[in-house]
Amino acid sequence: MIVDCHTHVDWQGYSADDAVRHMDELGVDKAWVQSWESMDAALGPGTYRYLSPENCIKAHNAHPDRLLPFCGVDPRRENAERTLREYVDRGCRGYGEIKVRMMLDNWDLIHMYEVCAELGLPVLVHIDVPLPGTRMWYGGDIDALERAVVRCPKTTFIGHGPGFWREISGTADRSKKIYPDTPVKPGGKIRKLLAEHKNLYADLSANSGLIALRRDLDHARKFLTEFADKLLYGTDIYWSEHLDFLRGLGLENGVLDRILGGNANKLVPEKR
Ligand SMILES: [Zn+2]
Structure with missing residues (x-):
């Protein structure tokens, strides 16, 4: 069973139907469809594209067994909590993606995490x-995520994005690139956080997740094996790169199975 933990619809020219066709080609059974809602879009660097939670539910209704909706209701939206509860009643299975210009341990987000x-x-x-040279930021940094993870021990968090994956290496603070590509050095915060917090997982999707692995293949094999229970296959981009890469590493079957779908199935089981 293969589960893509991070996709979007009406994204890169792919409708919900196109998304399912693409999954069929790759042999992917299910995908988590992430929304992107941010009340402060005007502050962003220009890449913001509103992907409504409502549309994720619509995709799910069209393909209930294949597309599982995540609804990242911005906590600053009016009636945010009530809206999220309504989405859950209509089939929503997760809260994401949360890509907002708020520190991840903002009190209003903490409340949503508790819900x-x-x-x-x-x-x-x-x-x-x-x-x-950039003014782009979302969520703060991995330390803000750790504070949220500690404050909400009953909530399951999944880390994603360039600001998360740069912390695979102890050199994160020194690199000026959005996608650092030098070999991984000891002392990376991701390793420490995944080991210490049982409610933290990591999403391998997008260039951020892929380059974090590709930058150091020896490290990647060890990291994927050591944290096989904490890592989730995802794409965020309509391509087969992640699947090809993970399958090409020569990982043990048990490791690969958990990363490709086993872990995702535990976090979002068949029935609520
Ligand atoms: Zn995304």
């Missing part, structure tokens, strides 16, 4: 840190 714990929704967060 997610009650409702059994995993929370998928995107992090970007500002780099020289």
Whole structure:
């Protein structure tokens, strides 16, 4: 069973029907469809594209067995909590992606995370840190994520994005690139956080997840094996790169199975 933990619809020219056709070609059984809602879009660097939670539910209604909706209701929206609860009643299975210009341990987000714990929704967060010459940031940094993970022990968090994956290496603070590509050095915060916090997982999707592995293949094999229970296959991009790469590493079958779908199935089981 293969589950893509991070896709979007009406994204890169793919409708919900196109998404399912693409999954069929790749042999992917299910995908989590992430929304992107941010009340502060005007502050962003220009890449913001509103992907409504409502549309994720619509995709699910069209393909109930294949597309599982995540609804990342911005906590600053009017009636945010009530809206999320209504989405859950209509089939929503997770809270994401959370890609907003708020620190991830903002009190209003913390409240939503607590609601997610009650409702059994995993929370998928995107992090970007500002780099020289850019004003782009989302979520704060991995330390803000750790504070949220500690404050909400009953909530399951899934880390994602360039600001998260740069922390695979102890050199994260020194790299000025959005996608650092030098060999991984000891002391990376991701390793420490995944080991210490049982409610934290990581989403391998997008260039951020892929380059974090590709930058150091020896490290990647060890990392994927050591944290096989904490890592989730995802794409975020309509391509087969992640699947090809993971299958090409010569990982043990048990490891690969958990990363490709086993872990995702535990976080979002068949029936609520
Ligand atoms: Zn995404």
